Amino acid sequence: MGNASNRETTLVDAALRSISALLPASWSLRTEADGQGGPLRADALAVLTGSDGSTVRFVVEAKPSGASVGVLLPRLREMAVQFELPVLFVTDYVGPALRDALAAEGFSYADGTGWVRVSTTAPLILLTGRGADRSPRARESSAVARLDGIAAGRIIRTLCAVEVPFGVRALADRAGVSPGSVSKVLPTLAREGVLDRGGRGAVMAVRRRALVRRWVQDYSFRRTNLSLRHFIAPRGLDRTQSRLAELEQPTTLTGSAAARRYLPDGATSVVPLRLLALYSSDPEALAAELRLVPADPAEANVVIAAPQDERVLDMPLAPAALVIADLLTLPGRADAEAEQLADALALTDPAWKD
Structure with a gap:
């Protein structure tokens, strides 16, 4: 296992602080080096020690927010098999759609805002913490922080209607907004985990139910x-x-x-x-x-x-x-009606399932 980059080290440190803040005083959490090789490299190993001295090791994968869920989950599955350890995913922000996907797969996660879910069966551990409702925006980022404007609404409604993949300019034309507006909204939605983007920025997947749930954090x-x-x-x-x-x-x-x-x-x-x-x-x-x-x-x-x-x-x-x-x-x-409608849409459009 090679040395993690400075960015990954920062993500790991911030996320582990979120976990440590929830632990009883008699418990501890630390990272350690490990010499395991193989086709995949881990960013760290985290060791959780209980009050009785028993330990649980996690293989840690660190990625900035916005990583494609369709790429991330297969990698975490491969890491679990290769290292034969529970997996802990850490990032700067875990959005609700990604939280649900990780929990459904049995992967633990933590971020720098306080979102934590650490779960193991041997020994039986479930540790949870609540973090920020929205993804923090980097100071140098031009991405929008709120999604309650006209352009954001048009973009979100369009994302819930078009077939992917879809490029920035095509999305802007369909939504009737400027490409600049699309370029400011998509990073926020990617960090929240409600859509995946390709290498050139095109939208490759949209989790439409999660997208609308994120929208109503700002829209009413x-x-x-x-x-x-x-x-x-x-x-x-x-x-x-x-x-x-x-x-x-x-x-x-x-x-x-x-x-x-x-x-x-x-x-x-x-x-x-x-x-x-x-x-x-x-x-x-x-x-x-x-x-x-x-x-x-x-x-x-x-x-x-x-x-x-x-x-x-x-x-x-x-x-x-x-x-x-x-x-x-x-x-x-009305929440019950919203879920019923989303379920009905999912019968013919799988993008509405999540």
Whole structure:
């Protein structure tokens, strides 16, 4: 096993500090050199010592955030076989999609922000810690830190609809944004582990469910969109929906009612329709046409917003990714509907499975 680079050494040191901070005072964690050869090289061996003197050794793989999950997991599997030791993956940030993938494979992980999952069966150990909700941005990086802008929304909606591989310029053209905007968003998404990029920066894989989950850390139907208004439909939601087709002004359906349109024939929503969510350039004028009555948010069964991105009004039904994002940020049991819709999309598009 050769010497690790300065970058890898920094990653290992920071991640092991995160683990050490969670250990009881009578436990210790250290690294040691090892002479094992073979086709693969490890970046370190970590030795965890318990209060009774028993030890567990981990073979350590260190990579900066943004490593392709499709490349990383096979390498970790090979290392586990070659070294015949449990594997500990360390990086500067482990995003939620990568955390789930590593845990599903039984690999331990740690990062410099505090995310830790160290698991062994002999002896039985499970150590967990929570870190940052978002990937820290390097000072020299031009990548965006938040994903609540118009360009970010267009890019994310496009990533949830196109087939990969997809280059930066092609993605920019499809999303209707500048290549510079794409170049600022993709590094953030790669560090979060929700997409993989190729050697020339092209998007090679997208984990769409995880991508939308990451999006709603910054995006919210209530906070991001404009002129939000709440109403009651005195004649019921079915009557209100039937009138939407008669309207002249552009109106886009989202939320629970939109999710039902995406479900396969014969599928029933997991919850009754209690809130009708709509986009309109003029929520007050739309409410007047539908003869809705203003209401407090707690009592309303209709919510209308002017979309942050007016392009949303070009279609009567919001894109599936936006529908899921809105469900995840609307009140009630909308999370269950979001998961049901993602499960339905995954039946024909495997990119929605993760």
